[in-house]
Amino acid sequence: MTERFMLSRRELLKTSAAGAALGLASASFPISRAFAAAVTVGFIYVGPKDDYGYNQAHAEGAATLKAIEGISVVEEENVPETVDVQKSMESMINLDGASLIFPTSFGYFDPHMLAMCAKFPDMQFRHCGGMWNKDKHPMNAGSYFGYIGMGQYLNGVAAGHATKTKKIGFVAAKPIPQVLLNINSFLLGARSVDPIITCQVIFTGEWSLAVKEAEATNALVDQGADVITCHVDSPKVVVETAAGRGAFICGYHANQSPLAPEQYLTGAEWNWAKVYKMFVDDLVAGKPLPNFTRGGLADGFVKMSPLGPAVSEAARAQFDGTLAEMMKGGFSVIKGPLKNNKGDVVATEGQTFVEAAIELESMDYLVEGVVGSTA
Amino acid sequence: MDATEIGLWGVPLAMLGGAIRVSTPFIFVSLGEAITERSGRINLGLEGTLVFGAMSAYAVAVMTGSPWLGLLAAAAAGFCFGLFHGWICKFRGVNDIAIGIALMLFGSGLAFFFGKPFIQPSAPDLPAIPFGGWSNVPQVQAALNINVLFLIGAALAVFLWWAFRNTRAGLILRVVGDSSDAARAMGLNPNTVRLIATGIGGALAGIGGAYLSLYYPGSWTEGISSGQGLMAVALVIFARWNPLGCFAAALLFGGAGALGPALQSVGVTQGYYLFYAAPYILTLVIMIATSSPSRSLAGAPGELSITR
Numbered sequence: 001m002t003e004r005f006m007l008s009r010r011e012l013l014k015t016s017a018a019g020a021a022l023g024l025a026s027a028s029f030p031i032s033r034a035f036a037a038a039v040t041v042g043f044i045y046v047g048p049k050d051d052y053g054y055n056q057a058h059a060e061g062a063a064t065l066k067a068i069e070g071i072s073v074v075e076e077e078n079v080p081e082t083v084d085v086q087k088s089m090e091s092m093i094n095l096d097g098a099s100l101i102f103p104t105s106f107g108y109f110d111p112h113m114l115a116m117c118a119k120f121p122d123m124q125f126r127h128c129g130g131m132w133n134k135d136k137h138p139m140n141a142g143s144y145f146g147y148i149g150m151g152q153y154l155n156g157v158a159a160g161h162a163t164k165t166k167k168i169g170f171v172a173a174k175p176i177p178q179v180l181l182n183i184n185s186f187l188l189g190a191r192s193v194d195p196i197i198t199c200q201v202i203f204t205g206e207w208s209l210a211v212k213e214a215e216a217t218n219a220l221v222d223q224g225a226d227v228i229t230c231h232v233d234s235p236k237v238v239v240e241t242a243a244g245r246g247a248f249i250c251g252y253h254a255n256q257s258p259l260a261p262e263q264y265l266t267g268a269e270w271n272w273a274k275v276y277k278m279f280v281d282d283l284v285a286g287k288p289l290p291n292f293t294r295g296g297l298a299d300g301f302v303k304m305s306p307l308g309p310a311v312s313e314a315a316r317a318q319f320d321g322t323l324a325e326m327m328k329g330g331f332s333v334i335k336g337p338l339k340n341n342k343g344d345v346v347a348t349e350g351q352t353f354v355e356a357a358i359e360l361e362s363m364d365y366l367v368e369g370v371v372g373s374t375a
Numbered sequence: 376m377d378a379t380e381i382g383l384w385g386v387p388l389a390m391l392g393g394a395i396r397v398s399t400p401f402i403f404v405s406l407g408e409a410i411t412e413r414s415g416r417i418n419l420g421l422e423g424t425l426v427f428g429a430m431s432a433y434a435v436a437v438m439t440g441s442p443w444l445g446l447l448a449a450a451a452a453g454f455c456f457g458l459f460h461g462w463i464c465k466f467r468g469v470n471d472i473a474i475g476i477a478l479m480l481f482g483s484g485l486a487f488f489f490g491k492p493f494i495q496p497s498a499p500d501l502p503a504i505p506f507g508g509w510s511n512v513p514q515v516q517a518a519l520n521i522n523v524l525f526l527i528g529a530a531l532a533v534f535l536w537w538a539f540r541n542t543r544a545g546l547i548l549r550v551v552g553d554s555s556d557a558a559r560a561m562g563l564n565p566n567t568v569r570l571i572a573t574g575i576g577g578a579l580a581g582i583g584g585a586y587l588s589l590y591y592p593g594s595w596t597e598g599i600s601s602g603q604g605l606m607a608v609a610l611v612i613f614a615r616w617n618p619l620g621c622f623a624a625a626l627l628f629g630g631a632g633a634l635g636p637a638l639q640s641v642g643v644t645q646g647y648y649l650f651y652a653a654p655y656i657l658t659l660v661i662m663i664a665t666s667s668p669s670r671s672l673a674g675a676p677g678e679l680s681i682t683r
Contacts, residue, residue: 048487048597050494078487078597202639205651210599212651214592215393215633219640222385222392222514237592240497244593245517259497373644 038070039099039283041276042092044085045077046105047208051234053253054207058104058128060254061272065280074098081107089116093123100124100283102276105207106131106176109143117141124289126279130178130361132291139291144275145178147296147355149185150326151268152229153333154304155250156189157322158265159227160197161315162248163190169225169247170201171216173208173232175374177363182231182268184367185333186250190227191369193318200225201372207233217241227265239264248310255305266319267305274300296355298327330354340365341372385514386637392518393633394626395525396591400425400583400600401625402528404607405614406535407579409621411457412611413539414572415552415565415678416464419475421580422604423482424456428584430486433595436498446501446524446585453581454574456482461573465566471680479604486597493595501590524586531579532622539618548572552676565678580604606654613658615674628654 041062049059055077066073074096079085085108092098093116101123103113109131117125117138125141132143159168168190170183187199200223202216213230217238220228228242229250236259242249243260251257251267275293282289295301304323307316325331332354336347346365347353353360366372404421411418428449436445460478464471504526507519539545551558551568558565587603588595610628614620635650 048491048494050491051596052495200640201644202636203647204636205648208596208598209601210592210594210596211397211587211601211603211632212636215389215397216636216639218392218396218517219385219389219633219636222389222517222637223640234596236594236596240593371642371644372639373647375645 039280040072040074040092040097041065041280041283042089042096042098042101043073043075044079044088044092044101044103044105044108045075046081046108047078047233049075049077051208052236052239052256052259053232053234055104055233057254057270058102058272061270061274061276062102064273065276068277068280070284071280072096079105079108081105081112083112085112086115089113089125090119093120098123100126100279100289102126102128104128113141114138124283126289126293134291142289142291142293144279144293146270146275146299146301147294148178148268148270148302149181149333149360150296150331150355151302151304152182152185152250152252153189153192154319154322154326155229155252155266155268156186157192157319158307158311158315159186159229159248159250160190160193161312161318162265162310163197163227165224165226166194166197167223167225168197168199168227169217169220169223169229170199170370170372171213171220171228171230171232171238172201172203172372173206175203177361179231180363180366180374181333181360182252183370183372184363184365186229187367187369188333189322192322193315197369199370201366201370203372204232210234210237213237214241218245221245221247251305257305257308261308263310264305264308265311266307269303269305271300271303294356296326297323298329326355332357334360334367339368341368341370343368383641385641386634388514388518389633389637389640390630393637394630395518395521396629397632398625398629399522399525399528399586399591400603401607401610401628402525402532402622403583403586404580404604405610405621405625406528406531406618407453407457407576407583408608408611409535409576409614409616409618410548410579411569411573411576412679413548413552413616413676414569415555415676416461416471416569416573417475417608417680418457418460418478418573418576419472419605419608420456420460420478420482421475421576421608422600422602423479423486424453424577424580425482425584425587425604425607426600427456427482427486428453428581429588429599430490430493430584430595431581432585433498433588434490434493436589437493437496440499442499442501442585442589445498445589446582449581449585450578451581453584454578456581457574457577458570460577461566461570464573465570490595490597494597497594498589500593501586503590522586522590524582524590529622532618535618549676552678554677580607583607609658613662616676617674627657631657 043062045055047055109127190197204212227248230238239256239259257264332352334353336351337349338347431452432445432449435448503520503522507516551565555565610624614624631654
């Protein structure tokens, strides 16, 4: 069997649906829509695209592309981080004619996306995360990410004012640099309000494990944490469980305030629409696509949820002040003197790491005040 | 502060709470499977039934505003899935395990398909009874906030244990499960008995799914089960087809599952992946400890395709 004839399940369904539609439509419908588009962009999600979280944030970005003339978007959701994603990419290229693919999940990169980059050197692949390295990886690949740690720092500011027990909690998926930076930023934001605050972290080990996330949230609240945030693919379970236990919540990925309007303080959200539009504009204009794309609050890659009703005046003032400072650019969350939670110095006096500092993308420590371990 | 600082007591408390919170789907699925397997069939499709039950319960609860109607819908959907399995398996040469795997994929796929519009909305929860009122420690109160389904599951386990031994229906079920020939000689139709047994098993699995989506963790997502239906089927063998054993094994699994997060929350943070493997290691250890090369599994129904 050659690749040409390998149909994915999604493609088969789509083709048969298109066939049925053609049969029903009158002859005044000369060509199918897929061929009318000048550029086809593919999006692959690891979970459902309306998960109140990671995938929803990407799908909202992809949705804005659909409105652009001449752009056709193909999407596939629930694709596991296995060889399945390679099949999805192949069928998007061979059958849908996609010339640019965004495999959005962390585990799609190595080896799956890299294999496809080698196989289709004329196609462009951009991966969400911080994995691409120009010395190691091909030039038709690339990575894009936002400095959402800044958003978690602002979450921390709101949490620092709201906590009464001086203990805040973080439900994390895996100890990768982006997650560690978020945990550290959340605590440091809270410590900018009160330096005695500690943050308890629980790793669930997977991006989406509803029952374990609920257990982790309960365990955090049992140990006295009264503001909870998370870094898992779908924060819905964490938000609802924490709200049920009476804790405050800082959101992540997307706006979860409808799930707990009274207890939702604020949240760090992605604004992928901006990033995807940028890539597609370059592609249409025939310009080479950037391989390394980063941006933060000031660039519009990241945004904050509106502050909730439980946020005090003092918190609001500090939140707005810090946000204004960040919008100027050059804000550092990680700055010396700073130790990790094993007592080693990670930043000396006067040493600062601005949001764009590349060192932050290989973070492997939790700062002092975070109760937890990376392994 | 004293009321909120429970320190290391959090671990046993979390395991108790976790056992109660997490075990309910295991209880229902494994009791359902125990009934089915006692009749001589294995229904591996209960994972799919669990997921479909979770979806249908959530969907109906969102649309009607009543979690009880959702529960009913899940049970009805599970009953249909079970009947379907039982009906196909009565044909000659059909392998019940293969059909089960097919139904597992079919149930999950169908649930994902119909469940799309229900990922976002919030449904009303099934009620819980607060048994922790005697304590002024909020953690104890939270751990003893027990859902009615858990209590029903516990009562059901005792009832089934009694009914298998002491009722005519239980006797019929066991005869059919142990020997089709003997059952036919008694004038029973094994296929009909198995059809009903698989249907009831499916209905119970559907109820387990309703607990997942309507109480804990309490929302419909496509990854909600993450294999709990399959684990529950394995629990039945682990529990030697004894309903009380199923109940105990489910509690054990729930409690062991809560160990990882609880230990991290009190600061035991090294090696959490190992703690997450605790339920499986426990199963392996008990399986090895109770296995014997000289006899077959004690309590296994004679007609079961894995032991025949």
